Amino acid sequence: DTVALYSGTMGKKQGLELLAAAAERLQGLPGLVFVFCGNGPGREQLETSCRHLPNVRFLDLQPPEHLGALLDMADIHLLPQQAGAADLVMPSKLTGMLASGRPVVATSAEGTEIARVVRERGVIVPPGDVDALVGAIRELAADDNMRARLGANARAYAERHLSRDVVLARFEKELCELVDGTG
Numbered sequence: 001d002t003v004a005l006y007s008g009t010m011g012k013k014q015g016l017e018l019l020a021a022a023a024e025r026l027q028g029l030p031g032l033v034f035v036f037c038g039n040g041p042g043r044e045q046l047e048t049s050c051r052h053l054p055n056v057r058f059l060d061l062q063p064p065e066h067l068g069a070l071l072d073m074a075d076i077h078l079l080p081q082q083a084g085a086a087d088l089v090m091p092s093k094l095t096g097m098l099a100s101g102r103p104v105v106a107t108s109a110e111g112t113e114i115a116r117v118v119r120e121r122g123v124i125v126p127p128g129d130v131d132a133l134v135g136a137i138r139e140l141a142a143d144d145n146m147r148a149r150l151g152a153n154a155r156a157y158a159e160r161h162l163s164r165d166v167v168l169a170r171f172e173k174e175l176c177e178l179v180d181g182t183g
Contacts, residue, residue: 001033002141004105005074007062008093010040015080015107020049021130022137027055032141034078035059037070071100075147076140079106081114083127094118099158103150105136121154 006019016036023034036046037059050056062070071077077097094117097104104122107129108114115124123140125132140147 001031002075003033003035003073004076004078004137004141005035005037005070006078006080007035007037007070007074008091010036010038010042010046012042013082014042015082015127016042016046017049018080018107018128018130018133019078020046020053022133023050023053023056025130025134026137027053029055029138029141032137033057035073037062067096068100071096071102074100074102076137077102077104077122078137079104079108079114079118080133081107081127083109095158095162098154098162101151101155103140103147103154105133105140107133117157120150121157122150 006014006016008014010016019034019036026032026034032055034050034053034056035058036043036050036056039061043058047058050058059070074097077100079091079094079097081091091114094104094106094114098117098121104118105125106114106118106122107125107127108118109127110124118124123136125136140150
């Protein structure tokens with residue numbers, strides 16, 4: 001099977017209703033399974049919306065020691081956001097998604113930091129656009145080579161920009177610049 005994974009908090013800013021709509025529209029696509037992992041105030045409604053869908057599975061939030069295996073289970077990571085939410089903060093879960101070496105489908109407006117980071121490492125679709133989300137998932141599910149290329153780009157980006165050593169070195173440099181008065 002090809003696994004499209006959403007993992008994380010199930011709240012209002014995520015736009016989870018879009019995931020339910022996409023899973024419903026793609027339920028006839030052979031071999032595509034949606035896995036929704038996490039807890040939060042939006043989970044009950046998502047479960048209710050997906051109750052009749054044979055292509056959807058739910059998992060509870062996994063302990064930290066299982067996070068790597070969970071992220072590696074995905075063939076496609078799903079990063080839905082409500083319109084405007086993507087402008088506020090970069091989701092920390094994106095780091096793990098990229099590091100897993102799998103492509104990301106993110107709902108984000110052009111010009112946001114999320115769109116900049118995900119471009120060439122996945123597919124950006126407009127927030128709230130279920131047709132675009134369905135199309136992106138369908139395209140990635142059907143194209144192993146595209147998933148491999150975008151996933152390799154994702155992993156390379158994570159190694160170059162998001163590893164602990166790189167982040168700490170950048171932080172140290174910025175602190176030194178502030179102390180020296182050059183920043």
